[in-house]
Amino acid sequence: MSTATTTPRICYAEHMPGTVAQDAHVPVLIVGGGACGLTAALMLHDAGVDCAVLERDATPLGSSALSSGFIPAPGAQAQRTAGIDDDSPERFAADISAKAKGRAAPHLVQAYAQAIGPALDALQERHGLQWQVLDGFLYPGHSVRRMHATPEKTGVGLMGRLANAVTAADIPLITEATVRELWVNAQRRVIGVGYVRPDGTLEHLACNALILACNGFGGNPAMVRELLPEMRDALFAGHTGNDGSAIAWGRELGARLADLGGYQGHGSWAIPQGALISWALMMEGGIQVNALGERFHDETQGYSEASVHVLAQPGGVAWNVFDAPILALARSFPDFVDAEAAGAVKHCESVQALAAVISCDESKLIATLASTTSASGQNDDNRRVFARPLQAPFCAVKVTGALFHTQGGLDIDAQCRVLMQTGQPFPNLLAAGGAARGVSGDAVWGYLSGNGLLSAVAGGYIAAHTAADLTRQKV
Template identity: 70%
Template structure:
């Protein structure tokens, strides 16, 4: 595999002018959440970020985070959610193949994490209660009012700056320094001018990345996505896994990932899956539907890529267009010319390039499955039942399947400490977010909507509490 140089060296200490209690590699949602929680606990930390401006996978996402039991959720009158119910939804989507201890830990931590970010750091969450995302049994998806990952990153960066947290950008960490007892004593990193610097620490959190941007690793570990568009961040180069392999750490769920079956092409933007959940359909170049769209947008990526030319058309009507325009990503795609209006089935067939009679039969089947006005109608061939059919004018957006981020990585205990092959934890090395194995199991269909930011924010929150305890224990023993 072609991979960046990510090494481990052994030393009793690092020769560094700068020391911090906790070093955090990666300035995305996971790293910044951890840093904010450490600041709240009075623990010094430094965030090292490879880019000139922290962004990562978070900035490219929709910024939606599922969480039960938050103040915002309760204020909206959702009183029947709980960590246990959320955990059950996660496992149902993953067919029971997600790590049970991590599922429980994340489901319990994410609500308090969002409340802490709101109450102590000014992130004003709203609950997306207009529709249910695939696999969620209750409204629990949170977002900032802007409904973008970029806005989430901006809010976290502003909070970190207000808290006085040092964020060292353009610092590419390439070496972890551990003593003979596997205790991290520091890191080495590269600066833009080619100079190398070191940082000493009492604990290290890897909150850096997955491997979706490493084409060779994707080809080897996720062959079905080898030719897919990568919609994630180029910094997802597999660093955490490479360090883990050097340390003899255990890896988990490397076949798990988040795909998306609604990557607008050629404009290169994400179209909200809410349109599919509320009655939109995906139609291939032959004019046919090819899967039950309500099963999830992650596995939809594989379904779309299996169609002729690896493309599909998202087809919807006027009420659904109004819904779509409530999402900034769609508005950007529309402004870039992605939206096609078709006033008849014949015009829609011309747009798609398919036989009008085949397309008409497809749309008739949607009408036939609707409970009203035909209450005895059978469901569509794939089992989906539509509340209503689509009406002219029709709207269409050309899409393909994309890989967004991987869900496998370093195996961790529920407190986010990295585990060795024998299941024992390394003393002071933690991993969260894309660096760690998530809660989506080992296949694309295991991804429950929001699992990426769930593991990032909940993992960062938990890791901060663990790191703080490690630092406090060391100080008490000194």
């Protein structure tokens, strides 16, 4: 074995290195063991195509485990079981496009909206994943209840179930394997990869088709400064594996990149606990105020763009303020329960106590709370108001804006084939999830709740079917 390089690179050759044994080959190789990669592996297994997954961590978690684990899907069995029969892929696609103001890739919007329901059903029927539709509230931009979750209602729970399904299917999952090399021949066909093991050695594995399900670039400060300058100083709350390898490989290969200005931020990252506070609290009447006790944006527009609004406040911080009925809803989310146990939630018996926690002027805070209700349905600043005023006792959580994961990357077609600069697809290179462009357009406000896991699961589902077809064609 050779000593590894730490820089992602492309290696051009007609054959893999001579050290590769004849059996070090798999028809389809998947780089990345997050929700995208594991979904793709399970779908390939169902199609009767051998595959293997290379995952850099000791346990497959990635960005998916750091999310809430909620996946939007129209027409899935769980949605029908819940009695929700007024949804459709067309309605979902319209919601995605509306949130992105028409700037999301239409071919991917349609493909993912069509694929995500069948993908969830396949994971349920063939691999035992249990889905439930979140009830009682709508996430920003969704016109119907379609957010699916596993019983744990966490990203960790989702990943645990996917990993268990991969183990049950006896799919090779090679952990602690960081891919650093893509081997490509003169026909621009990927023939294999080189990956680093914990002891620093470099191993190689050949393949007939490659799916990049690896990462975005939010954990690469240089790329963030270059491509997302508005978030250059933001806290990165995503997975460290988001090092931009897919972008680096794509640039060297001459692949087309798209929507690099798109990303998912979050305006509700509890500090100093480092915990995600569900935006469902804002949708049910909670508000955000700054250190002066002033409300500064319309929280119902979405948590992604809220990150920018929060970071623009004094000290780059805000306070989530809500009351007892919203607290009861919050406690139905395990992540919130953990954050509360860690001390993120301050309980205040009065406005005076709330003002003391925030260290703001009491009269200013009283005026802010009074402005959250209005007979006209909006206040003087055109921010949404709520039918029920917030009432003591109050809760407050100190938060900042954070960068979670990027939404731009390798340009792909509706079959998840990576595109060259000419617009033609590479012969056998596929990408989905964080490695590829998503369906959020090219700006922070284009992110519809759940778009990340939508791209991961629907993209993994589609990429698997495309890769299965390629292997049958012996491409």
